[in-house]
């Protein structure tokens with residue numbers, strides 16, 4: 051295509067005038083650029099903006115932003131922080147690239163194509179909100195509030211989640227951070243000690259750290275890493291049970307190369323040895339525990355030899371670990387872990403961790419489990435209402451009891467998905483996905499697709515396109531953590547040995563949101579207005595919410611800004627045990643509900659012949675698929691090599707760096723490829739890869755099809771009986787090279 | 797024609813081209829708009845281009861009407877899309893591989909240096925629309941030197957890639973023709989550069 055004039059010729063002729071004059075009549079009056087007073091160059095707005103709270107992961111380090119002309123140039127740790135200090139991790143740094151990722155969502159979009167294969171059309175917020183309001187109202191009118199399911203994640207999803215749960219009144223809310231991550235840890239510890247454990251182990255001041263699967267170093271959370279490194283520097287011994295030579299195993303004094311799924315047996319043997327050999331903390335057990343006798347009786351079968359055979363590790367090593375712990379008790383840090391939804395027997399393992407901590411007397415003591423005493427700040431959200439149990443899928447109406455009595459808040463994902471697909475006991479026809487990517491958080495993607503496909507309406511709110519947003523009818527662009535007020539981070543100085551201090555640091559925007567991105571309070575309130583809940587709106591804006599919360603601690607946004615983003619106040623000594631603190635070694639309520647009263651080992655299915663168990667974990671420079679499209683982080687770690695034992699690789703003829711795909715025992719193929727990492731640092735019966743690769747959304751121009759999505763290969767579903775949380779490590783795979791499926795040698 | 801007339805006319809052309817790149821909407825995409833576009837194309841000998849647009853507009857709509865067809869295509873080309881957005885209309889994306897890169901900052905600094913500022917409601921400084929608006933303002937000021945410098949430093953370095961993508965991938969002739977027009981009015985010619993007053 052070309053015009054039959056040169057431009058110069060055109061500009062010379064009278065044609066220009068003939069063409070140009072009518073043009074000025076059809077343009078709008080406003081332009082984005084206007085005359086302004088002349089200004090000197092180079093003086094514009096270089097500033098350090100305080101109040102950033104990182105959310106490249108959930109740890110929420112405190113940030114400052116170097117901003118020029120409204121453009122964020124660089125992120126740094128807030129030097130005033132007594133938590134992460136001036137340090138942030140690679141992901142924290144790369145937040146700039148998330149903020150300005152060209153693939154980010156910018157305007158409300160309507161899907162004028164198909165679910166799963168969308169064609170997007172930009173629409174106005176008015177149209178988007180009206181559509182969402184109408185469609186959700188239709189679901190509520192036809193099926194009831196319980197006809198709406200919600201899959202939320204992250205700080206921005208709390209407010210809308212509360213709206214749908216408390217105000218609209220659906221029980222069908224499932225947070226991945228609970229049901230596919232830490233929920234079972236929290237409920238198991240609550241059943242044992244009355245408290246969710248967090249990761250509150252006093253590592254800097256401990257004598258021994260004991261990790262089951264925890265892989266700090268690859269799992270990077272700044273102040274937690276600081277605590278761990280300080281502990282090692284102070285001479286703490288490190289025990290790591292992991293089938294893989296993880297970053298932590300590499301620093302361990304004792305690496306226990308345990309068979310996956312057998313950790314509870316391992317800990318039962320340690321505890322039985324401590325009891326049998328009178329190496330437990332008598333004082334603690336007498337004064338702060340319940341059910342010692344039943345507990346001792348229940349675990350007595352777990353001799354060192356029996357556990358050694360079950361866990362495929364030497365009995366002498368179990369004894370060595372038990373002795374090391376006993377010799378240093380109570381100053382031992384039994385790490386509760388975080389992502390612990392492994393095998394569907396996880397409640398018992400987490401109970402075992404909590405009981406082991408008790409036997410060693412390692413609660414509220416230097417180097418043990420110590421919940422530092424942080425400041426109190428009130429939250430503001432939608433009012434709670436009781437919505438009964440009639441439509442609670444976790445409530446068994448016939449037996450008048452909960453199916454999973456130790457479920458974390460919300461409803462187990464599988465109960466929601468089964469109900470949505472079968473329509474029984476009732477239809478679920480509306481779906482709100484807010485910051486979660488259930489395609490890559492909940493096992494079995496085909497099932498998730500079925501759930502989406504049978505919905506009358508699906509809306510997604512996110513900052514980026516994900517594999518879940520492909521299924522939206524309406525897709526709304528959210529302001530990121532750098533562009534909004536929000537979460538108030540609070541805590542204490544990172545090392546409990548230092549002067550006791552507390553801090554309060556609200557998230558405040560470092561830059562304005564670009565395009566038409568909106569925050570969660572705006573979006574939720576607009577939905578509420580359209581759904582007949584305007585009178586219950588608790589706050590008008592995120593800023594107001596932040597002001598109100600701060601006011602509860604006698605603070606204000608202005609004051610926090612004047613204090614460089616972080617308020618610091620004197621703290622309290624954390625090393626004092628509440629008088630009523632008690633460890634339920636044997637739990638009567640559990641026994642009454644038909645579960646084992648004492649921690650019990652439940653074996654998981656063995657690896658079928660010709661396969662290897664698929665294990666996964668964290669990459670130090672990625673937060674799962676959420677960061678896969680980030681240019682800096684992608685460059686740092688573009689794919690997730692699959693770890694294969696060197697002897698296994700030798701038999702299969704695999705070389706380090708070979709390209710392979712993966713297929714699981716149910717015939718599901720990875721679809722994408724990755725490279726092989728040949729190493730003696732993994733057991734022969736498993737393979738391992740970093741979680742959070744292989745996104746399929748083509749709108750991710752950097753991350754699409756990079757590496758393998760382990761989640762796609764997790765199709766065998768197991769649910770932890772006590773909690774309903776997913777078991778995600780009971781899947782078995784083979785590698786495929788040059789189209790040939792390789793039988794894994796035993 | 798005097799220099800001033802020519803400059804004013806060029807200014808109108810730039811401003812019109814900026815308008816053409818706005819999100820399609822009934823509010824401005826009127827019959828008169830298309831008449832003005834036709835007239836411009838006629839004066840350039842762009843019969844084929846004119847016809848291709850009219851044929852597409854008159855043909856069966858894929859969505860509710862021809863404007864919605866344009867909206868869906870605009871979203872796919874310039875905003876968010878599956879498989880992925882074709883041609884983000886921001887210079888930084890091509891120069892810095894990011895939104896709001898240094899290039900955007902430098903572009904803003906150039907606006908300021910020339911005595912202009914971005915409105916609060918404006919998009920990013922290096923958006924194609926704003927760059928064209930800015931060229932329009934410079935032309936209205938008869939600042940030929942500034943115009944040429946801006947084209948050389950801030951417009952052409954990325955527009956060429958943008959243009960190639962739009963021409964290769966647009967499924968609606970409107971966007972191909974508009975991009976072609978922008979290219980026509982902004983490209984360097986021979987060794988002479990852009991001549992506002994060729995006399």
Ligand code: SF4
Nearest residue numbers: 104107110111139142
């Ligand atoms: S650990 Fe890294 S990603 Fe997580 S909050 Fe801190 S800086 Fe951000």
